Amino acid sequence: MENAETVLQINGLTKIYRSLFTPVGVKAVDNLTLGVRRGETYSIVGPNGSGKTTTLKILLGLLFPTSGASSIFGRGINDLSVRERIGFLPEDAYLYDCFSGEELLDFYAGLFGYGRRKRRQLVDELLALVGMQANRRVPFRECSKGMRQRLALAQALVNDPELLILDEPTSGLDPAGRQQMTRLVLELKARGKTILLCSHFLAEVEEVCDRVGILYAGRLVSEGTLGELAGEPTEIAITTSRLAGGAAERVAAKPAVVNVEEGTVRMRRAEEGQLWDVLQTIHEAGGVIFEVRRPRPTLQDVFVRAIGEERVSER
Amino acid sequence: MSADLSRLVPLIGAIIVAAIAVVTRRAWLPAIGHAGPSIWRIAKITVAEARRRRVVQAVIVLVVVILFSMTFFTYLSPQEQARMLISGGLAAITVFGILLAIFVAAFMIPHEVETRTIYAILSKPVRRFEFVLGKYLGALIVLGVITAIMTAVLVVVLVVQDRLVPDSGESVFNPNLGPVIFAAVMSYCAVAVLTALIILISTVSSTTMTVISAFIIWAVGSLQSTFSDLAQHAEGAAKTLLLIVYHAVPKLENFDFQREAANFMPISLVSGWNAVLHGIGYTAVVLLLASIFFNDRQM
Numbered sequence: 001m002e003n004a005e006t007v008l009q010i011n012g013l014t015k016i017y018r019s020l021f022t023p024v025g026v027k028a029v030d031n032l033t034l035g036v037r038r039g040e041t042y043s044i045v046g047p048n049g050s051g052k053t054t055t056l057k058i059l060l061g062l063l064f065p066t067s068g069a070s071s072i073f074g075r076g077i078n079d080l081s082v083r084e085r086i087g088f089l090p091e092d093a094y095l096y097d098c099f100s101g102e103e104l105l106d107f108y109a110g111l112f113g114y115g116r117r118k119r120r121q122l123v124d125e126l127l128a129l130v131g132m133q134a135n136r137r138v139p140f141r142e143c144s145k146g147m148r149q150r151l152a153l154a155q156a157l158v159n160d161p162e163l164l165i166l167d168e169p170t171s172g173l174d175p176a177g178r179q180q181m182t183r184l185v186l187e188l189k190a191r192g193k194t195i196l197l198c199s200h201f202l203a204e205v206e207e208v209c210d211r212v213g214i215l216y217a218g219r220l221v222s223e224g225t226l227g228e229l230a231g232e233p234t235e236i237a238i239t240t241s242r243l244a245g246g247a248a249e250r251v252a253a254k255p256a257v258v259n260v261e262e263g264t265v266r267m268r269r270a271e272e273g274q275l276w277d278v279l280q281t282i283h284e285a286g287g288v289i290f291e292v293r294r295p296r297p298t299l300q301d302v303f304v305r306a307i308g309e310e311r312v313s314e315r
Numbered sequence: 316m317s318a319d320l321s322r323l324v325p326l327i328g329a330i331i332v333a334a335i336a337v338v339t340r341r342a343w344l345p346a347i348g349h350a351g352p353s354i355w356r357i358a359k360i361t362v363a364e365a366r367r368r369r370v371v372q373a374v375i376v377l378v379v380v381i382l383f384s385m386t387f388f389t390y391l392s393p394q395e396q397a398r399m400l401i402s403g404g405l406a407a408i409t410v411f412g413i414l415l416a417i418f419v420a421a422f423m424i425p426h427e428v429e430t431r432t433i434y435a436i437l438s439k440p441v442r443r444f445e446f447v448l449g450k451y452l453g454a455l456i457v458l459g460v461i462t463a464i465m466t467a468v469l470v471v472v473l474v475v476q477d478r479l480v481p482d483s484g485e486s487v488f489n490p491n492l493g494p495v496i497f498a499a500v501m502s503y504c505a506v507a508v509l510t511a512l513i514i515l516i517s518t519v520s521s522t523t524m525t526v527i528s529a530f531i532i533w534a535v536g537s538l539q540s541t542f543s544d545l546a547q548h549a550e551g552a553a554k555t556l557l558l559i560v561y562h563a564v565p566k567l568e569n570f571d572f573q574r575e576a577a578n579f580m581p582i583s584l585v586s587g588w589n590a591v592l593h594g595i596g597y598t599a600v601v602l603l604l605a606s607i608f609f610n611d612r613q614m
Contacts, residue, residue, distance in 0.1 A: 060438045062614040080440045088438035094431035096360065098367040110356040111439040155435055165438075 007163055007194045008036040008059070013068035015054050015218070028054040030218035032068070036163075041185075041195040043205045045303060046215030052198040053091065055215075056167050059196075060088055072163065084112065087156035091167040091198075093148040097141035101132050101151045104140060109158045126154040130184065146177035153184060164188060166197045170204055182207055206299040214306045222306040229302045233294035236272060238265040238279065240287040247285030254278050269294060329592055353441045354449040361453025365419065371461060378411050378465050382472050393480045393488035400476060401491060402577035404469035405498050409573070412462050412506045413533055419457060420513035421525040423450050428614060429522075437614070444606035447514065451602060454510050459503060466499040494582050498572040501587055504594050505570035509533060511598040512565060515605040518612060535560060536567035565597050566590070 013032040016025035029051040036042040044052045057063040059070055061078050072082045095104050105126055109119040127133045130150035140148065149169065156164060169185065170178040182204045189195060189208060199205050205212060206226060214222040214229075222229055240263055243251060252260045256271035256278060267278055275292070282289060297305075365371050385403050424447070427433040436446060473490035480488040512532055517525040535542065539561060546557035569590035575582045 057614065060434070062434060062437060064611075064613060080442065083438065083440040086438070088435065090431060090434040090438075092431075095435060096364060096432055098364060099360075103363075107356060107360050108435065108439065111353055111436065111441055113352050152435070159439075 005038045006035045007038050008070075008072050008196060010034050010055070010059075010070045011068055013055065013058065013070060014066045015051070015058060015063065016066045028218050029058070029065075032215075032218065032220055034213050034220055034223065036194060036196050038162075038194055039192055040210040041189050041197060041208050043197045043199060043209040043212050044215055045199065045202060045205055045212060045299070047307060049217075050215040051218035052215055053167055054218075056088075056165055056196075056198060059165065084159060085161055086163045086165060087159060087161035089149075089152050089156040089164070089166045089169055091171055093152035095140050095148070095152060095155065098139060100137045100139055101127060101143070101147075101154070102136040104151060105154055105158060108155045112159050122158055126157055129157070129187075130154045131180075145172050146174070146180065149173060149177065149181060150184070153181070157188075161193070163194045163196065166195060166199075168199055169197065170199065170201050178204065202299045202303055212299065212302075214303060216307055216310045219310075221310050222302070226299060226302070227296075229299075229306075230297040232269075233296050234269050235295065236267050236269050236275060237291075237293055237295050238267070238282065238289060239263060239291040239293075240265060240282055240289055243282070243285055243287045245285075247282075247287060250285055251278065251281050251287075254281060326588070326592065328596065332596075353445040354452060357436070357441070357446055357449025358452035358456060361423065361450055362456050365453070365457045370418075371415070371457060374411055374415055375461060375464055378407050379468050381407050382465075382468050386472060386476055392486040393482055394486040396476065396480060397473070397488045397490060398577050398579075400469075400473060401495055402573060404472065405495065405502065405573040405576060408462060408465045408469065408499050409502045409505070409571075411465065412458060412502055413509060415461060416454070416458055416506045416510045417513060417526060417529040417533070420451075420454050420510045421517055421529055422522055423454060424514065424517045424609070425522040425525065428612075431614075433614060443610045443612075447518065447606050447609050448602065451511060451514055451605075454514070455507055458506050458510065462499060462503040462506065466496060469495065469499070489579060491576060491579055494572070494576040494579075497582055497587065498576040501570045501572050501590065504591055505536075505565075505567045508565045508570075508594045508598050508601075509536070509567065511601040511605070515601045515608070518605045518609040532564055533567070535564045537571075539564070539566045539568045566593065569593065 011033050013029055014027070015029040016027050018025035028049075032051070032055060034042075034044075044055065046052050054063060058065050059072065059077055070077050073085060075082050096107075099107070102123055105123045106119050109122050114122065123136075124133075127136050130153055132147060132150055132154070135143065135147060138147070140151065143151065149172075153166075153169065156166070166185070170181045173181060178201065185195065185197070185208050195208075197205065197209065209226070211223070211225050212229060213220050235258060242263060243260065248260045251257060251265055254267070254274065254277065256267045256274035258266040258268060260266075265278065265282065267274065279289060279292070382400075382404055385400055391399060427436075427450075433446070437443065470490075470492060473492065473495065477488050477490045482488065509529070509532065513525060513529045516528045520528070542557055542561045542564075546554055546561055549557055569586070572582055572587065574580070
């Protein structure tokens, strides 16, 4: 539902790729409707070929939709004034490889019509933000993957955009690089930027996103905050010491217990009235209780469940 | 209409276009006002990229070597030596200019699309026609600098030879500098027209197809009078086809003043002016089409 706080709105977007050999076409995006609110970080997740990048490309005017409409800041996506307020980080950081970070940022800032002094100041600030001051004169082709990705993020920030569109910002990075990029995204979020993010790395999405849309075969199959998507916890997990002898069998025999694994007893939350009884059984069996918690399903769990349900309904 | 008056047609056409542009300036001036800096920034980075790639430097070195090697034909009479140097030098400038135009222009836009460097540019406030015009302007600057260097080298060679080669009887070494420079400038104009056409093709086809098409256009454009003769003698569909080719392909022949410069013949400035005006009109139409096609291209 579009409202005053909606920065980006997609309504019934469909994209069909047609060619000479596929006149019927391949549906990459299927009647997609979603909205991103001001200040939130929204992530589109989905398996390969689910239409994530196609959607971003349509929003940037690189591809044309077969049907449907999109707007950013209440204006059509081809309105030039919209581009002055957005920043885009392309997947795999494709920038001119014979130029240094300093030269590249100066070029991209120039596309916004900034004067020499402002460009110089911006270049310094952005290189500092992404931690590239020391390597400011290194040609892009000689930069590591992580440096490239950080420079690509810097070019997306040259106009201090209100809306950032990030396509796989941590793709191809090592764990340290991913952590650094996630930290940068969190910093931008803290500065009040609205962020639309596509990523394969669900743990990072979970860390930075307010809302998530799960795409499958071009369709939005699930959308909401992680809490909404995951729902209330259905289980209680009791972390214990190893249950020796027949102790594990005795605990597992309790009707509320779902299963007993190495050091973890899982019971149905619906039967939480039985919790004290289960804890007592563990104690009597010689087990030491370390922790009792209600584990919320991770985004990974939600994702697998949503995609699984779609696959089943397809059959 | 007399022949003299018909020569004025391009000039009158240019005056009419300029008048329309002035009258309608309120409609297009704001757009151009915004487009100007973007076009210039894209042109500048295109030039900087060409400089870094070092292919251009390699070609310049090759042409310089060829021009200097032609000074070793000492068995010719001074007049023949001058003729050979001028003719060979201008031919080298034209051939290398066109070859560079083909390779610079044919790879420019498809390479940006294939390597996806275009994504970061088009996501900024840059219209697609600004990108096309920026790339064209960049290519023009690169090719202009190369032509200027090659021409300067030819002029230096001619001046040095003029001092070194002793006159023998009536045979004198005439460097014919004015016509040589004029012919080189006209050769650059041909390159500029061809570059625009290559960019148009590159907006709708792959790099390989663009390169092949460019070579065919170069060949056909250099043989326009032959196509005109063939069209006059042909009939039916063949005549129509030949006429389409004749009118669609730029008349590169009109820019060729090598024969006049090498043979110390008088040069018709009006012919040159007509060729330039025709070239400007042709280039404008071709770039307009390139912008329209590129605007509809999916990335």
